[in-house]
Amino acid sequence: xxxxxxxxxxxxxxxxxxxxxxxxxxxxxxxxxxxxxxxxxxxxxxxxxxxxxxxxxxxxxxxxxxxxxxxxxxxxxxxxxxxxxxxxxxxxxxxxxxxxxxxxxxxxxxxxxxxxxxxxxxxxxxxxxxxxxxxxxxxxxxxxxxxxxxxxxxxxxxxxxxxxxxxxxxxxxxxxxxxxxxxxxxxxxxxxxxxxxxxxxxxxxxxxxxxxxxxxxxxxxxxxxxxxxxxxxxxxxxxxxxxxxxxxxxxxxxxxxxxxxxxxxxxxxxxxxxxxxxxxxxxxxxxxxxxxxxxxxxxxxxxxxxxxxxxxxxxxxxxxxxxxxxxxxxxxxxxxxxxxxxxxxxxxxxxxxxxxxxxxxxxxxxxxxxxxxxxxxxxxxxxxxxxxxxxxxxxxxxxxxxxxxxxxxxxxxxxxxxxxxxxxxxx
Numbered sequence: 001x002x003x004x005x006x007x008x009x010x011x012x013x014x015x016x017x018x019x020x021x022x023x024x025x026x027x028x029x030x031x032x033x034x035x036x037x038x039x040x041x042x043x044x045x046x047x048x049x050x051x052x053x054x055x056x057x058x059x060x061x062x063x064x065x066x067x068x069x070x071x072x073x074x075x076x077x078x079x080x081x082x083x084x085x086x087x088x089x090x091x092x093x094x095x096x097x098x099x100x101x102x103x104x105x106x107x108x109x110x111x112x113x114x115x116x117x118x119x120x121x122x123x124x125x126x127x128x129x130x131x132x133x134x135x136x137x138x139x140x141x142x143x144x145x146x147x148x149x150x151x152x153x154x155x156x157x158x159x160x161x162x163x164x165x166x167x168x169x170x171x172x173x174x175x176x177x178x179x180x181x182x183x184x185x186x187x188x189x190x191x192x193x194x195x196x197x198x199x200x201x202x203x204x205x206x207x208x209x210x211x212x213x214x215x216x217x218x219x220x221x222x223x224x225x226x227x228x229x230x231x232x233x234x235x236x237x238x239x240x241x242x243x244x245x246x247x248x249x250x251x252x253x254x255x256x257x258x259x260x261x262x263x264x265x266x267x268x269x270x271x272x273x274x275x276x277x278x279x280x281x282x283x284x285x286x287x288x289x290x291x292x293x294x295x296x297x298x299x300x301x302x303x304x305x306x307x308x309x310x311x312x313x314x315x316x317x318x319x320x321x322x323x324x325x326x327x328x329x330x331x332x333x334x335x336x337x338x339x340x341x342x343x344x345x346x347x348x349x350x351x352x353x354x355x356x357x358x359x360x361x362x363x364x365x366x367x368x369x370x371x372x373x374x375x376x377x378x379x380x381x382x383x384x385x386x387x388x389x390x391x392x393x394x395x396x397x398x399x400x401x402x403x404x405x406x407x408x409x410x411x412x413x414x415x416x417x418x419x420x421x422x423x424x425x426x427x
Contacts, residue, residue: 016335016336016337017099017100017336017337017338018333018337021096021099021115022124023124024099024114024115024124024128025128025131026091026112026113026114026128026131026132027109027110027112028089028091028112028137029089029090029091029110029111029112030110030111030112031089032110033107033110033111034089034111037107038082038083041079041083042083045076045079045080045083046079046080046083048193049182049193049196050193050194050195050196051080051083051196051197051198052195052196052197052198053083053084053198053200054197054198054199054200055200055201056199056200056201056202057172057200057201057202059085059088059172059200059202062170062172062202063136064088064136064137064138065132065133065134065135065136065137065138065139065167065169066133066138066169066170066171066172067133067138067139067140067141067163067164067167067169067170067171067172068081068085068090068138068139068140068141068171068172068173068174069141069142069143069156069160069171069172069173069174069203069221069224069225070140070141070142070173070174070175070176070225071142071144071153071174071175071176071225071226071227072142072144072145072146072147072148072154072176073147073148073151073153073176073177073179073180073227073229074147074176074179074180074182074183075147075183075188076179076183077142077147077176077179078092078094078140080174080176080179080196080198081140081174081176081198083198084174084198084200085138085140085172085174085200088138089112089138090112090137090138090139090140091112091113091114091128091129091132091137091138091139091140092111092112092113092114092139092140093113093114093116093125093129093139093140093141093142094108094113094114094115094116095115095116095117095118095146096115096116096117096118096396097118097396098113098115099113099115100333100337100338100339100340100396101338102338112132114128114129114139117391117394117396118145118146118381118390118391119145119157119377119378119379119380119390119391120376120391120394126163129141129163129167130166130167133167133169141160141163143156143157143160143221143225144156144157144225145157145379146379146381147180147185148180148185149185149252149382149384149408149411150185150252150302150303150306151180151181151184151228151229151230151287151302151303151306152227152228152229152230152303152306153222153225153226153227153228154379155222156218156221156222156225158218160218160221161214161215161217161218161221162214164204164209164217164221165209165214165217168206168209168210169206170202170204170205170206171202171203171204171209172200172201172202172203173199173200173201173202173203173221173224173225174198174199174200175198175199175201175224175225175226175227176196176197176198176199176227177196177197177199177227177229177232178194178195178196178197178229178232178233178238179196179229180229181194181229181230181233181240181287182194182196182240185252185384186247186248186249186251186252186384187247187248187249190242190247191242192240192241192242192245193240193241193242194233194238194239194240194241195238197232201224203220203221203224204217204220228303229287230287230288230301230302230303231301231303233286233287233288234286234288234301237286238286239285239286240285240286240287241285242285244268244269244270245270245283245285245287246267246268246269246270246271246272246283247267247268248267248384248385249267249272249283249302250265250266250267250272250405251384251385251404251405251407251408252302252306252384252408253265253272253302253305253306253309254309254405254408254409255308255309255312256274256276256277256279257279257297257298257299257305257308258274258277258279258296258297259274259276259277259279260312261274261276261277262409263405263406264276270282270283270284271283271292273292279296279297279298280292280293280296281296281298287301287302288301289301289302289305309412310412310416313409313412313413313416314416314419314420317352317413317416317417317420318420322351322352323349323350323351324348324349324350324351324406324409324410324413325347325348325349326347326348326399326401326402326403326406326410327346327347327348327401327402327403328345328346328347328348328357328387328399328400328401328402329342329344329345329362329399329400330342330343330344330345330346330357330359330397330398330399330400331343331387331397331398331400332344332395332396332397332398333396340398342362343361343362343363344357344359344360344361344362344368345359345360345362346358346359346360346368347359348399348401348410350410350413350414350417351417352374352417352421353373353374354371354372354373354374354375354376354377354417355371355372355374355377355392355414356369356370356371356372357369357370357371357397357399370392370393372390372392372393374414374417374418374421374422375418375422377390377414377415377417377418378415378418378422378423379411379414379415379418380411380414380415381411382407382408382410382411383407384407384408385404385405385407386400386401386404386407387399387400387401387404387407388401388407388410388411388414
């Protein structure tokens with residue numbers, strides 16, 4: 001009798017949010033949301049930010065199903081793409097992290113969101129995509145995976161070419177310029193008013209997909225979605241209205257291009273300079289760098305400065321004793337999966353073998369260690385001057401550093417280690 005009661009109890013237990021998301025079935029985008037909620041975004045996100053839509057192909061000629069592949073320069077790209085594709089309604093592949101928000105979860109479900117963990121292999125999102133397109137739906141994907149931290153495009157995730165090949169349906173491209181400089185990642189609180197360009201085009205027909213190899217498809221996707229906001233602003237004489245363009249920029253640009261010292265940069269009142277050698281730059285209203293003194297050594301723009309940092313870090317990683325150790329607190333989702341809480345404290349260790357955390361459970365003081373080999377870490381997202389985050393064994397962790405300014409170097413190092421020791425070995 002007791003055993004039967006136990007079985008009934010187990011049967012009635014509610015699935016955790018994590019388990020629900022593992023088997024999540026995306027619904028059709030709500031007509032009501034598209035009629036009521038979506039229009040309310042127009043004034044704030046489209047009109048005020050001076051968003052222009054350019055159609056290189058008349059999308060109204062297309063009949064679903066089709067895929068929409070979009071570049072990802074900012075956190076609000078979903079809004080720009082939704083407006084660009086009207087009157088069509090789309091299911092959108094979204095970072096699973098957003099579904100852990102109690103307020104966002106019902107809205108994301110209503111608009112047909114598909115939860116996906118960043119840079120992890122999951123069958124359920126693919127299953128949803130195939131089911132939606134089979135039923136003549138439209139799916140929007142951001143194949144870079146995460147929005148850029150420095151204002152130029154990341155390489156798209158290679159598996160996207162295989163998905164395009166598998167679905168064999170038309171593919172629309174949406175490339176976005178100016179969105180990053182409107183709200184740069186080094187200062188999310190900023191709202192620089194300038195211009196945003198959203199370009200819509202037909203990228204592939206089913207016939208073209210059939211004729212191309214996955215390598216050719218991948219190359220075409222990368223080329224079509226590529227962007228560099230600094231180059232775009234420079235070539236089109238785009239200016240942005242704002243007071244302090246460099247606020248927080250030293251959290252992104254942490255290596256001096258002159259003396260190569262690290263974490264000695266300061267930024268204020270549209271200037272950035274090295275406190276070690278006084279090498280300095282002025283950032284104008286088009287976000288272009290210029291010398292303050294004739295002796296200043298500067299890259300062409302912020303994107304090139306970031307690439308210089310990547311090359312310096314790539315050389316650093318080649319050293320036999322390369323290792324980064326940073327004290328941190330680790331946040332993860334609570335039992336209900338709706339709230340991040342401080343779970344561990346200890347040390348994050350990054351080296352050629354991968355990533356390791358060693359520390360203790362804050363509540364129980366129990367020793368806790370976990371490891372992620374480099375082959376599973378092609379890239380991680382980060383919050384400048386604070387933390388970096390990713391999934392290990394399907395669990396989400398945010399590593400909040402004691403020295404937050406080191407966050408960008410940690411995420412760059414993980415990516416560079418993967419590039420040098422995994423991607424190259426697979427070529």
